[in-house]
Amino acid sequence: MGLDLYAKVEPYLDFEEEIYTLHREFLRFVMTKDLDNIIDIGCGQGYFLENLKVNKKKYFGIDLSAEQIKVCQEKNLNAKAIDLKDVKEKFDCATAIFDVLNYIPKKDLKAFILTTNIVLNQGAYFIFDVNSYFGFDEVAQGCITIDLEDRFIAIDANFEDNKLQTDITLFEKQKNGLFSKQSDSIIQEYHTKEFLIKLLEDTGFEIKEIKEFNLHTDETADKLIFICKKIA
Known part of the structure; x- marks a missing residue:
């Protein structure tokens, strides 16, 4: 899956406001409950870890992308x-955070x-968030192109049969003036609220709240935030 390539293009996607907004929601819960000793699964480039560090929380981040973790380590996270x-x-x-569970195929989600x-x-x-059907169908799919002096980025996302396939292409200018090309794809799956509720209840969690x-x-909720507690 193209997580390492996504790590290369992510800084150019201008998602800072969305990152801040969603992280603020998660951090509010952490601070209200005075939670500590936190693992952030799929931590990406460590934006939420930075929030935890600033607030003197004990934390640990993991991600399957070595490129993302390289950025975290450069930040001393x-x-x-x-x-x-x-x-x-x-x-x-x-x-x-940021639809980590949507990257996991339905057949692997219980595990x-x-x-x-x-x-x-x-x-x-x-605590986690997932994309709603509206979030996939009306928000996530579409095309983005970014044309810079030393690189060109093309992202094409298509939602079909409850799966979002995002094709990423990156052209980077080399020292000889020619451009190299990298391309890869990311697959995300839509999980219904009912499916997630049953999985969580079957795996020892009590659902405390599901927030739209x-x-x-502002039109329709594009995410659901699940707040769950381990009871077994």
């Missing part, structure tokens, strides 16, 4: 490029949530 199943520590809160349960202490919180959240538009 506590993060590693490892799979969740290889984490040995226990935490009092787990976060998975992921079970593994999340394993790395949490009893009574710990699991408007991130990209």
Whole structure:
């Protein structure tokens, strides 16, 4: 999957406002509940980890993209490029921000949530967001092109059969004046609220709240935020 290529183009996508808005929502919950000892699953380039660090929280970030973790380590953040199943520590809160669960195929999602349960202490919180159907169908799909002096980025996202395929192409100017080309794809899956509720209840979590959240538009909620507590 093209997560490493996405890491290269992400700084040019102008999502700073959306990142700030969603992270503020998660951080508000962390601070209100006075949570500490937090694992951020799919931490990306560490934006949420920076918020936790500034607020003196104990934290650990993981991501499958070595490119993303390289950025975290350049910021002196506590993060590693490892799979969740290889984490040995226990935490009092787990976060998975910016539709991390949508990147996980439906057939693998129960195993992921079970593994999340394993790395949490009893009574710990699991907080995550997913894209709504509207978020996929009306917001996420479409085309973006970015034309800069030393690079050209093209992103084409198509939502069909409850899956969003995002094709990424990057042309970068080399020292000889020629451009090199990289291309890859990312697949995300739409998960219904009912499907997620059943999975969470079957894997030892109590759902405390499901919040509709408007991130990209005021028209209709494009995200759902799940606040869950480990009870088994």
